[in-house]
Amino acid sequence: MRQCLTxxxxxxxxIVGGFLLAAPVSWAAAPPEAASCIAxxxxxxxxxxxxxxxxxxxxxxxxxxxQLHYFADGTRNNAIMSGMAKPLTATQVTxxxxxxxxxxxxxxxAPMPTGAAAAEGERLALRGDWDKGIPACIRCHGPGAVGxxxxxxxxxxxxxxxxxxxxxxxxxxxxxxxPLGMMHTVALRMSDAQTQAVxxxxxxxxxxxxxxxxxxx
Amino acid sequence: MTTSFxxxxxxxxxxAGLRRTLSLLACGLSALGLMATAAHAADAPSAxxxxxxNAAVGTGAKFTPPPESSIPNDEFGKMVRLxxxxxLDTPKYAKAYVGNTLSCVNCHTDAGRMAGSAPLWAAYVSYxxxxxxxxxxxxxxxxLQGCFMYSQNGKxxxxxxxxxxxxxxxxxxxxxxxxxxxxxxxxxxxxLPEPAQAPDYVRGQKVYEAKCIVCHAxxxxxxxxxxxxxxxxxxxxxxxxxxxxxxxxxxxxxxxYANMPYGMSYSLTPQEAWDVAYFMDAHExxxxxxxxxxxAATRAKFHDSKFSLYGTKVNGKLLGDIGAPKxx
Numbered sequence: 001m002r003q004c005l006t007x008x009x010x011x012x013x014x015i016v017g018g019f020l021l022a023a024p025v026s027w028a029a030a031p032p033e034a035a036s037c038i039a040x041x042x043x044x045x046x047x048x049x050x051x052x053x054x055x056x057x058x059x060x061x062x063x064x065x066x067q068l069h070y071f072a073d074g075t076r077n078n079a080i081m082s083g084m085a086k087p088l089t090a091t092q093v094t095x096x097x098x099x100x101x102x103x104x105x106x107x108x109x110a111p112m113p114t115g116a117a118a119a120e121g122e123r124l125a126l127r128g129d130w131d132k133g134i135p136a137c138i139r140c141h142g143p144g145a146v147g148x149x150x151x152x153x154x155x156x157x158x159x160x161x162x163x164x165x166x167x168x169x170x171x172x173x174x175x176x177x178x179p180l181g182m183m184h185t186v187a188l189r190m191s192d193a194q195t196q197a198v199x200x201x202x203x204x205x206x207x208x209x210x211x212x213x214x215x216x217x
Numbered sequence: 218m219t220t221s222f223x224x225x226x227x228x229x230x231x232x233a234g235l236r237r238t239l240s241l242l243a244c245g246l247s248a249l250g251l252m253a254t255a256a257h258a259a260d261a262p263s264a265x266x267x268x269x270x271n272a273a274v275g276t277g278a279k280f281t282p283p284p285e286s287s288i289p290n291d292e293f294g295k296m297v298r299l300x301x302x303x304x305l306d307t308p309k310y311a312k313a314y315v316g317n318t319l320s321c322v323n324c325h326t327d328a329g330r331m332a333g334s335a336p337l338w339a340a341y342v343s344y345x346x347x348x349x350x351x352x353x354x355x356x357x358x359x360x361l362q363g364c365f366m367y368s369q370n371g372k373x374x375x376x377x378x379x380x381x382x383x384x385x386x387x388x389x390x391x392x393x394x395x396x397x398x399x400x401x402x403x404x405x406x407x408x409l410p411e412p413a414q415a416p417d418y419v420r421g422q423k424v425y426e427a428k429c430i431v432c433h434a435x436x437x438x439x440x441x442x443x444x445x446x447x448x449x450x451x452x453x454x455x456x457x458x459x460x461x462x463x464x465x466x467x468x469x470x471x472x473x474y475a476n477m478p479y480g481m482s483y484s485l486t487p488q489e490a491w492d493v494a495y496f497m498d499a500h501e502x503x504x505x506x507x508x509x510x511x512x513a514a515t516r517a518k519f520h521d522s523k524f525s526l527y528g529t530k531v532n533g534k535l536l537g538d539i540g541a542p543k544x545x
Contacts, residue, residue: 130327133270135480140432142442149440151431152447179431180478181265189270209443 049159121201144209272333278403300387332403421496
């Protein structure tokens with residue numbers, strides 16, 4: 001982490017390594033700036049579930065660019081990413097966002113949780129909890145939570161740790177920039193148990209939904 | 218500077234949370250925490266407008282339908298579940314009767330469970346009833362047929378068809394315990410005060426661009442993923458037709474005020490709701506299936522209301538002037 005914070009120019013080996021590792025995944029050359037991302041987000045752009053570093057591969061380009069701007073200007077309050085994003089020029093932001101948006105995601109879903117928490121996670125993701133004013137995730141992030149358009153990113157392929165941390169960040173205001181404050185509003189209505197349950201359920205979903213996604217529960 | 222402000226706000230909130238568990242100062246301190254949150258929100262470029270948790274607020278509804286987990290595991294329960302599934306994904310579960318890309322749930326939030334979002338339990342106890350829409354007494358099944366003909370721009374499932382039996386079973390199951398009463402609190406969409414200024418296209422467009430476009434897209438066409446509707450189209454060929462209830466901008470304004478933006482009920486001002494409803498309903502959409510041969514005759518018979526823009530000129534264009542409805 002310290003390395004991430006202090007590193008301004010990536011060493012040559014990292015750039016070369018980035019090219020070598022990223023190329024087979026996307027068949028497109030990684031921009032030099034991506035070398036700094038790889039340490040945490042991986043050569044395949046799929047992040048690091050254990051550390052809570054998110055998937056970037058295949059996320060909408062506009063969304064990725066927005067997030068880099070938000071880290072730089074403090075709309076999204078994150079010490080590591082702020083340090084990484086601030087030195088980037090607008091051109092570099094565009095190059096990175098474009099590169100990661102085109103990277104094909106690949107991931108093995110986390111094991112499906114069991115018991116009451118799993119059922120609650122599924123209910124929240126597919127139906128929401130309207131008594132508490134919580135809409136279902138899929139109503140905006142799409143069937144299978146695969147993401148919709150430029151402003152509603154995929155939730156599948158993200159780790160439970162990352163999803164849970166983001167909902168909490170919206171709740172406490174350390175993450176902003178969501179359209180109309182929609183996620184802030186939803187997060188304020190979610191209990192910690194609900195946040196954890198839905199994060200774990202989402203993390204266990206496949207990257208592409210099967211054709212017969214049930215309307216349940 | 219932003220960072221230090223965040224830290225300060227968080228510190229206050231944390232302190233409030235800690236003390237709340239320890240002393241009677243809880244109320245005062247949580248108020249302080251809320252104030253910090255509010256101040257911080259005011260400073261944010263995307264600060265969410267104040268909203269209520271859902272459309273049920275303000276309807277006076279006391280009735281709550283039973284939880285879905287209590288749907289019985291028997292033949293009747295199977296039909297109830299099919300009704301629920303039709304509500305959630307109409308193009309999939311009632312394919313033969315749907316002519317657009319909308320689902321019931323787009324106008325009946327939470328699969329028709331929520332008060333203030335035209336809940337099916339309140340509708341169920343309100344029929345049979347006379348409707349000026351077709352100028353006769355309608356049974357509940359006939360009322361459901363109307364949704365398919367107009368809102369779904371499709372065709373009526375025959376009386377006794379599985380689609381209608383499923384929706385009727387689901388409605389009945391939700392309404393259990395609610396007395397027969399066409400004035401059941403929570404029915405339809407909550408009343409909205411008359412607008413201070415006459416609804417206006419240009420003001421409505423501004424509301425649309427600020428609050429609706431992120432989901433419903435620039436030309437009202439909605440957004441799709443893998444062929445499934447995520448954000449419903451609000452006008453154009455894939456939306457509801459001119460005969461739908463949502464084509465009355467008064468009805469649309471009531472729905473929007475209580476239910477939109479999604480998850481942010483009552484966050485628009487009543488004026489904004491009226492303006493944006495007018496803007497939505499001032500666009501072209503599929504022909505009214507009750508077509509009388511001309512726009513003027515159809516307007517005279519079915520749209521003689523100041524809340525319908527059908528057959529009126531908006532921006533120099535006669536709305537509804539698109540010829541006879543397509544055969545189904």
